[in-house]
Amino acid sequence: MSNRNLLQPENESPPDGIDIDQCVDNYGVGIDTHSKFIQVCVLQRTGSKLVRFENTFTTCYDDLLTARDWIIAIVSAHLNGNDDFHYTIESTGTYHFPIIRALQGVPRVVNPLIAGCARRKTDTLDARLLSYHDITGLWKDS
Numbered sequence: 001m002s003n004r005n006l007l008q009p010e011n012e013s014p015p016d017g018i019d020i021d022q023c024v025d026n027y028g029v030g031i032d033t034h035s036k037f038i039q040v041c042v043l044q045r046t047g048s049k050l051v052r053f054e055n056t057f058t059t060c061y062d063d064l065l066t067a068r069d070w071i072i073a074i075v076s077a078h079l080n081g082n083d084d085f086h087y088t089i090e091s092t093g094t095y096h097f098p099i100i101r102a103l104q105g106v107p108r109v110v111n112p113l114i115a116g117c118a119r120r121k122t123d124t125l126d127a128r129l130l131s132y133h134d135i136t137g138l139w140k141d142s
Helices: 061-078 096-103 123-137
Strands: 028-034 037-046 050-057 086-090 107-110
Touching: 028 061, 028 096, 028 123, 037 061, 037 096, 037 123, 050 061, 050 123, 061 096, 086 096, 086 123, 096 107
Parallel strands: 028 086, 086 107
Antiparallel strands: 028 037, 037 050
16 A cells, blocks of 8 residues: 555546536546455546545455445445445455455446457556546446
């Protein structure tokens, strides 16, 4: 996990050319999964801007709970309770099962082959794309 301020946004303008009019929700969470770590991207609407938060967590269960707390701290203004937050996650092998168990909430589980991929394949870009899918409501709740 990085040592920087976890609630400090990465970017305070519409990231990656996203049109804010495409957003159907006030936030979107994207999670790219691996066996040893997850890459998380949170997009949050603030007025006419989108703010992006990014972080990496290990798949140790305590770190997954920390990831949940981190996400909830960012999107808490848009929640009725801690368990109603939503996120879009790739169904990579079986790696997503412990993540869904730790995060709870409302997952939108997507096969990575149909979720699309960024032009340059990196974990950060994949998490950003999944957060974009989440904030635009592309996938149904699982």
